[in-house]
Amino acid sequence: MSVKPSLAPAAQVLASREAQSMLSEVDGLTAVVVATVDGFDVASAMKAGDAARVAAMASSISAISSVVAQEASLGRNKCVTIDTESGFAVVYSVHRSDAELVINVIANGNAILGQVAYRTAQFARTLADA
């Protein structure tokens, strides 16, 4: 299997850099993974876990949320948050002209949902425009 995402090299560099800075600057984050919509990681920064697996799950969640948005005539999907007993995961869709991407952020109980949601949305906007 070989993967050829159509993502522009500059956007890939930006994705790697921003994933790394989010992970180091935001309290409680354990993983930031940028993936293609079909579940291949294109950039990641991890304290724990397997980027390939996170990427596959993020793409499924994003695809299911997209079909829910369509069926309910709610416009394009943006974000899914999975709140759990000991943290949360945020899956954010990035609609670019060359590649549809998904940002997946995993956070433990020390993270603040509002802060992570804000940073992730900002990351998505930067990546969409890069």
Next chain:
Amino acid sequence: MNEYKILFTGTMGAGKTTAIGSVSETPPIVTDVVNNDSSHSKARTTVGLDFGQFTLESGDRVRLFGTPGQSRFDFLWKILSKNALGMIILTDNSRPDPLADLRVYLDGFADDLDIMPCAIGIGRLGDHPSPTMDDYIEELARHDRVLPVLEVDVRKRDDVIMLIDTLLAQLEAGMFGE
């Protein structure tokens, strides 16, 4: 009225989404996206699930669920196979090693195959005669499975219905205790 849940799985590109679309009476729910895997020429691929519905002559309803084919989505295989009454595995005989493809699903769904009926649908057998149907049966025997193997064109509604009927016949014959 009974409600059945049937699962479609198998190789990427074998036609799971097409099969469900061929028989579904409601517009199928499809979660396909752009494919970046250059070892497959497909433009789009399922990464979530497919869903369709179908009514039998008896009035019983069949809900059809399709899985992604790639094993990196095996977490969904487990979710989608829950409470299924039967499973259809589709293969694509134009692929380099269709029997190796089949093994992925025989192993990935081994626990489910112990408790539910299954039928194997071989696609593109006409243009790609090897492996033969006998080769498939021998491969299944190596996994201690005896399962019906059918040649199908999943674009044809009748072929997909034949696969579903084959599953239901196994259930009616009481081969799997309810």
